[in-house]
Amino acid sequence: MSNFFIALGRSMIGSLRDLLPIVLVIAFFQIVVLHQPVPDLVGLLTGLLCVVAGLTFFVYGLEMGLFPIGEVLANAFARKGSLLWLLVFAFCLGFGTTVAEPALIAVAAEAAAVAAQGGMIEASDAAQKSYAAGLRYTVAFAVGLAIVVGVIRILKGWPIHYMIAIGYLLVVIMTGLAPREIIGIAYDSGGVTTSTITVPLVTALGVGLASSIEGRNPMIDGFGLVAFASLTPMIFVMAYGMVI
């Protein structure tokens, strides 16, 4: 039982450290620069408490359940030698971790609200929900595909920068074709996808794979999956904007 509290406490210190710089900067600006009372201070503080508690439980739960089993699976598939299953697993890992990413859920909802205000979609609740869900599944699909491509790269030992350059070229071409309203959301979705859940699991897969294949260097070949995962969503979200 005491172990539980120690682990929970450690996780809480981590989330407090995430939040503290933000609180300090904002407090400094409110007090020194703006000289304005914060409206609804109690509500804000309650919200911040929720954020800290939420992140604490979230990270604690991840470390307890998801990460160990994810790493075991990633290593098992890296060693198993069946290419098809490895790729299927890679796709599912990318897709599954992205769908549940908190930052993506938040930004997709915000994007839907803005799109409704801007008259891009209907202002109804249902239309906004389906737009946000569509956005999330598009991004998740793109991340799944990115992990598959990244895994193939690790297996073949292709140099990363050519592939990234090609990806950028695709982004540039899509930017020319996509409607203006989607471009900002699309560019942002690249950075949004890769945070709390995705990065540790995907890095585990990459480094595990690179260390179990002979002739691959974990430093050169193991990293880079996250880079793919932040590139493809841009392309696919712009495609989503063209279809809708």
Add this chain to the structure above:
Amino acid sequence: METLSQLFTILLATIKDVLPIMAIIFGFQLLVIRRPVPNLKRVLFGFVYVVIGLALFLLGLDKALFPIGRLMAQQLTDPSFIRGGAGGALHWGDYYWVYIFAFAIGASTTIAEPSLIAVALKANEVSGGAIGVLGLRLAVAFGVAIGISLGTWRIITGYPLHWFIIPGYIFVVIQTFFAPKLIVPLAYDSGGVTTSTVTVPLVAALGLGLASTVPGRSPLIDGFGLIAFASLFPMMTVMGYAQITEMLAARDKRRRECDDKLNEE
């Protein structure tokens, strides 16, 4: 009471969000690997915590992070704050507090980011000490700060986002050919890694708030893009940092060789 019912709704939605990932993990473990899940009870409890934590986080997001971002954007762009009540059209230079705020938020949140510290330690170890932990962290933090700061400037001036991002990509691709090979994948990854779960919603709200309060800007077209900036610039600064350390190391080595030669003579 209202908060409680809201929490309940979010809790239900969260369970739906977490289900696919559970299905994937258990499906693969039981059907493909065909081994029972190790520590099943622990894993299940872990998922319960994940759901509770995610629901609380999303609630807090709605109650705190989004409002704060919007509030800061609104207060910092308020003409009476900028001009002290004087009239006249505002120039983009008048919004300097916005850029300073953006820089401070970008730098402070990144320097404390745990995943970045972990990556920096790993890179230090793999590079045999050539890449310093603090140096790498500063390089990334500086990149994020510059990125967000420049991003707010773009929102205020209203230039199209891709005018910045596409040249940025071209610069990254060119820089790749000159940067030390070892750092390249790490630099590419650092772009995505740095934007944490707390920072992303706050920065997104800041951008949307700016676009809705600065006259003549549309949230839909101008409001997004800050996160794209924040993921682009660390790539440049990390590669730049590696280039500079390599250059300094090479110069040191040359100088030492010169000294050695002089000593021999």
